[in-house]
Amino acid sequence: MEKLPKPIKYPHLCRPKNQGLRIHIHGRGSISAAGQHPVAAWETYLSGQPTWKKTPDASLPVYPVEPDPNAPAYRYAAERKHGRTAMLAIMAAEQAVREAGWEDQDFAILVGCSRGPTGEWEKHFTEFSATGRLETRTSPSTTLGSIGFALGEYFGNRSLASSLSVTCSSGMHALLHGIALLEAGMADRVLVGGAEAPLTAFTLQQMQALRIYATRPAAGQHACTPLAKTPSGMVIGEGAAFLALSRLPRHLPSGPNLSNTLPSITGLGFSRESGKTATGISPEGDGLLAAMKMATDGRHLPDLIIAHAPGTPKGDAAEIRAVRKLWKNVPGDPALTSLKWATGHTFGASGPLALDAAISMMVHQKAIYLPYPNYMNTPWALGAVMVNATGFGGNAVSVRLEMKP
Known part of the structure; x- marks a missing residue:
């Protein structure tokens, strides 16, 4: 059998040009078990207090988000029946766009997500297994692309709005792709980040099957202890975070939670x-x-x-x-x-x-x-x-x- 030739390597194409690289952060937004926005998360980080909760059957620790139902982004997602992953993405992305002052600007969107809208997929599959029938919008609502589309619809942008998955590094790969667009001159502004809502029975069972999930600790103790002398095991959480990026600098107003530049x-x-x-x-x-x-x-x-x-x-x-x-x-x-x-x-x-x-x-x-x-x-x-x-x-x-x- 003829051997295939070795792939040609192009080092100049495989390495980012970090010399002189400077991508400016114009705004950011986040939502997680640590807080509804960056300031709230910072206060949690300073406190060092546990934030995990028990699953409904009290068997496992998890890190859920308790979103504000009065938040405009939350109400928007609920009215349009977006899944939880898209809802978290919209809530965090809206913060970043608002801080950047991009409400009237066009920008590209890249969002990373490991599991996609798994909650929606599992819900519709359960429905199909029981009845043999599905709702009309099942197909578009269960695709990975639905997260990017939901963001594009929310902001009304005309530029690229895309989702990608590279497992747990998905959000960082979205950032890589966004910066590549900026460096190539294919976009002036990009909104990049990640969103995940994996707190479903199916996903939890997958992590347990890997035999890496942590056991539920005593009250007042931390459930997930990364870099500890005795690591806990993995504990999954849900959340989203986004950055508004450009090659052009922007000075932010000074305030109690911001310096004049990021x-x-x-x-x-x-x-x-x-x-x-x-x-x-x-x-x-x-x-x-x-x-x-x-x-x-x-x-x-x-x-x-x-x-x-x-x-x-x-x-x-x-x-x-x-x-x-x-x-x-x-x-x-x-x-x-x-x-x-x-x-x-x-x-x-x-x-x-x-x-x-x-x-x-x-x-x-x-x-x-x-x-x-x-x-x-x-x-x-x-x-x-x-x-x-x-x-x-x-x-x-x-x-x-x-x-x-």
Whole structure:
């Protein structure tokens, strides 16, 4: 049998041009178990208090969102019978667009989601199994694309409105694609982020089948403990976060929760590995290491890394090994943290939620420490922060933020 030729590699096409990269963040929005918006989430992070709830049968911990039913975005989603994933996406995206002042502007939309509108899919499949019949709008409401379409409809934009899935790094891949549009001159403004509503019996059973789900802790204890000396296991949550991005700077008004500028994106890294594990992530975290090196691109290491760290023993250990390799021959230990103790693992929304937390830390110049025994070192300053995300298939993304005028 004739052997296939080896694929041609084009390094100049496979690496982002981080030299001189500066993508400006004009606005942000988020919703999660930590809070209905970035300010509320910041207060939760500062408090260090547990935010998890019990599933209806009280068997498992989860991190649900309790959205404000009076919020205009919530009412809009309810009136149009959008699923929960689209509803969370609209609520977070509306905050970012409003802060950016883009209400009357056109912009491209890219949203990442690991599971898609799984709640809608499961509801309609259950209906079909019982009756053999389906509602008219079953097909469009159960596609991954329905999330992007819902956002495009809400904002009335005429530019691209797209959804994509790369498992738990979906939201970060949406950011990569959005920045590619900006750098190629195919868009002047992009709204990028992730949304996820996976708190369904089917999804919970999938995580239990992987044997990585945490047990329910005692009241007052944290359910998910990423980077802990004894990791808890994964606990899933729901949420969404979005960033309004452009190559043009915008100065925001000063206020109690904002500086006059937000940090910029100055480095991107991505990689894929084929580790012989269920997740595709190698024990040494080789894909994450490659992504972090690409995002750093020969510059000084970040002051803080917000790890993907899902709270699983193997996943956390692989990332810690990768970070220590990045810090090889550098004095001192790396500063690592995670916010999944407050949000749970929100799959495709986890990367954007971590970026939102990173922005808050940089604006306030205050790192959020893990509220339980851990390996975290204390950063001296927060001039540069890197956020990691990885997922099934060994797909890893690292994004570097810098607080420069």
